[in-house]
Amino acid sequence: MSMDTARGRRSVMGEGGRLRRTRVCFAVLGALGMTLAGGAHAQSLETQAAAGTAPPTESTVINLINLLVKQGVLTKASASGLIAQAQAEAAQAKAASASAPRAAAAVVNAPTQPGDVAVPYVPQVVRDQIRDQVKQEVVAQAKAENWAQPNTFPDWVSRITINGDVRVRDEGEYFSPRNVTGLTNFAAINSGTPYDVNPNTNTSVPPQLNTTQDRNEASVRARLGVTAVISDQLSTGVQLASGDTDGPASTTTLLGNDFGRQNIWLNQAWFKYQPLGWLNVTAGRFDNPFFSSDLLYSRDLEFDGIATNFRHLLPGNDSVTLFGTAGVFPIQYSSDSFVGENADSSSSNTKWMLGAQLGAEWKIDEQNKLKGAIAYYDFMNLKGELSAPCALYLGATSCSTDDDAPASMQKGNTLIALRNIAQNPNLPAGDTPEPQLFGLAYNYRLFDAKLEWDTKVTDLFKLRLDGEYVRNLAYNTNTAFSAASTPVNNYNNASSSSTVTQADYKSGANGFLFKVTLGEPDTLEKGQWNFSVTYKYLEPDAVLDAFTDPDFNLGGTNAKGYIIGAQYAVARNAWLSARYLSAREVYGPPLSIDVLQLELDAHF
Template sequence: MIRMNKIRGSGWSGGGMPMRRSRMSAALFTLGMTCAAGAHAQSLETQAAQGAAAPTENTVINLINLLVKRGVLTQQNANDLISEARSEAAQARAANAARAPAAAVVNAPTQPGDVAVPYVPQVVRNQIRDEVKQEVMAQAKAENWAQPNALPDWISRIKLDGDLRVRDEYHFYGSRNANNVTNFAAINQAGGFDINPNTNTTQLPTQNTTQNRNNLERYRARLGVTALLSEQLTAGLQLASGNDNGPVSTTATAGGGFGKKNIWLNKVYFAYTPTPWANVIAGRFDNPFFASDLLFSNDLEMDGIASNFHYALPANQDVMLFGTLGVFPIQYTAENFPSNSTSKVGSDTKWMFGAQFGADWKINAQNRLKGAIAYYDFQNMRGTLSSPCALYLGATSCSTDNEAPTFMQGGNSLIALRNIVQNPNLSPGLTPQPQVFGLAYNYRLFDIKAQWDTVIADRFKLRLDGEFVRNLAYDENKAFGAASLPVNNYEATTVNASRSDYRSGPNGFLAKATIGEPEPKTKGQWNFSVAYKYLQPDATLDAFTDPDFHLGGTNARGYILAAAYAVARDTWFTARYLSAKEVYGPPVSIDVLQLELNARF
């Protein structure tokens, strides 16, 4: 017999063979045991022929019964094996009886825990081997590790990710709100509006500032694919929901007679990492800058090319320097503009050039400070008055119509773009004035952003955020010295009664405190935050700001309260209350309540 010492921690106990493992583990061990017995089979047969002890019948039967119990053998196979084992044992006893008066166990167990393994017939070993092989192969195929090359290689280099959000939203308007806030975005989208009260008695397009909106069910869905093309090159794309192709939101509103919702191409990019400390990305991608929603909506994706770098200081590895450079086309001039004229307008692309440099300092295990300064130069954004435009002769556009912003939310100072020629056949003041509007200023933003993470009472995480922005291109003298005078963002006329009526400003800031986990991921994690935001009308472009605070745009100030709780892994409930009102102009107070369930995968 073969003696096997007790193996500590392997699942063996005493002198028997109970194993606290799965059926497959028991079968694999039995196979190994029988192989070991087979390696000594010839030696055992020789010992038996020379007077050694015969195989113990009960041990063989116990082994076979154990295999039945573990599911390796069927009961019928077990009965056949037991019968064969008994027959061989009887033959062995008869042979030994004829050659020796007594027999002793070879290598009998001498220590507690030793296991005596009898001779296992070849047929038993073959049966166990075949049964285990079939079961192992079945499990290998089911778990896809038997054929590692069965699937194409590209599948292993593809990653899917996405997120879902369902929201119930409420809009509450102040009882003293003005009801004549002009909707300049609607005017531009319609191709102009006749602002001459002598020729058009229709009310100017206005924004809703008085009627509450309750139980607006809204949702967002995004699904992305990232492909690893090489160790240095990746490609990605993302599809997203959304009511329209506006840049600041991928949220869709329910309703519409249960009609299907739109899906948009939200990302498409290549990312190249030539070194561990730098990368380049081109296409349409996430905002590459360290910024809050003071300037850029959290859902904003940017078109263009950007490069990021990060570098740890050799003298102090806890200090990481980082930076971002980027060039982003915002709006191209139409190639065939004006379409009804032989004189075409040249290229005058609107660009954003961005540069940011900062440092991330891990002070100790509980404190981390991150800060950066940035400069965002929005070029060719300011509108200009067109050349004399004789619309009464049949022209459908004027020379600077293409300078009207593609997208506006509201708040920036504007100017009328069309220099409309009076019709000499009509009395003075009776020529229609269908106007479109452009921005009164360029925007060259100086931005400072800081973030401090710490722990209070050795228990609660605390994050403090602060940001300040100033538009360095803001100059009222230049605005009022132009041929077309600036329009207050809330005015219903194109020319102010006097400069003293005009109010604007170039500054904005954000202060925010968050206690708890900044991004809840595990069930039970939570956070609570309070923030205050202030944006003068021309502190930044109104097109790209948070669409929820004051329902988008600039010329807004107020606070934000928010709480989040993770109800499962990567699933969390959020409640937000945003209360904002105007900085300048007639009263426009807008409170927004959002209750939502989010999930990411």
């Protein structure tokens, strides 16, 4: 650094603190000093540095100052002052050069403050090192702050993010030889043609569940989403997903369809409004907003409706965070065609879910965190009712309570026949066909409690303990058997439902889950791993079977058993996993199903 440089540095730093003291400012001003030091053309570097006669290049100084203004480092007022000062110093330098002897080696601007150092000469190799270092730092910051190539992309690009995931799975399904056969697939009946349960008019068997044939299947899951930030408070998103059907519980697509193309569905479409930093409102179709496990809801389940979430530190305690969710979610509407044919049908057939949850997260110390919540979910108007007398023989195409048949089902919930079919007087007694649909025997008002504890066994091993309990408060066998239609269970044939008595019938309203996870719960970084063991118990009418995990017992309720899993991250946001799920019935005829899953997942 020459003494001209030192003088320039003091003059710039003397702008009353108006320059921003950033690394970029120092870098450019350092380059300016180098330019001032090497501005003379007729003298050697040593002579110019000693004599202090090197005049600054005015155009270069002005250009650099203008560049700093353009990048927002200097204000226009500060730049004007610097330009005027540079021009004045240039004039002084020319005058001094004309009057001073060329061989003089006077020191200009000697140190005036403790710590200031006058450097009459900087070797070329040092100047090169300084220049290269400054260049690297400026370029790095320019790229990080996106001003190296201004106006390269339109503004909306920076407000759009793309995310998604891909999973490839091999699954083996193994059925016990002790399993019962001939279990009716009520979901297939409700989604297809009503099944004639009169053995005098129909000798064919109803759709049945596979309970005996082992199989191995390859499948994929793919999801692709786009999120857009509209403003500081408003954002929106859309996600597409694979899936064999539009059912709510799974987005898995089986391979082996003669190499045919697979279905893509609208999986999410939502707006999120955040009026406060701790409060947001989401509307549309979106991820499960509640703190819960797959005891109640499949991990692929999306919610339709509107939900409000809050998360806020407990006043006066920065180690406890309160959180909660409340929402309204439509499940099923009556179709216009059904209402048109059944004008006297109750308008209450629209099915809803109201949900509310309140919880707290306590950071006990650096190694322990406890999170818990209680919730209440009220599924409204889901219970089926026996229809008014329905004269199908006169040409009616539906009965007054057909709309009570659930649009989505798996297996496990107790059901009732919905149609009260009038007998044809022109036929012998018992010879009138009775094509039936089936609805739920109970309402579902669920109380749920969940607790999660994260700790460390040692400095190397994390441990997570999960527990959850659910009970259907609306479960009452007396109420079910007081109805005009006798309840049937998914483990009884429709044709034999009339023989079921309350003494023979068994169901239940409770469910619980315990899970132990050793290792990193979310394997997002390469080399992370975990090992988990889960025990799950779910009685037939504890929750709605339509929304449960489709893998454990191949979906539905009335199942108990364990799950053993392991996961290893092979790269950032990519992991291999293996799970073994073993389940059997809680009540009813024997049904044991084991499932082995090997997967490769990647998120982006």
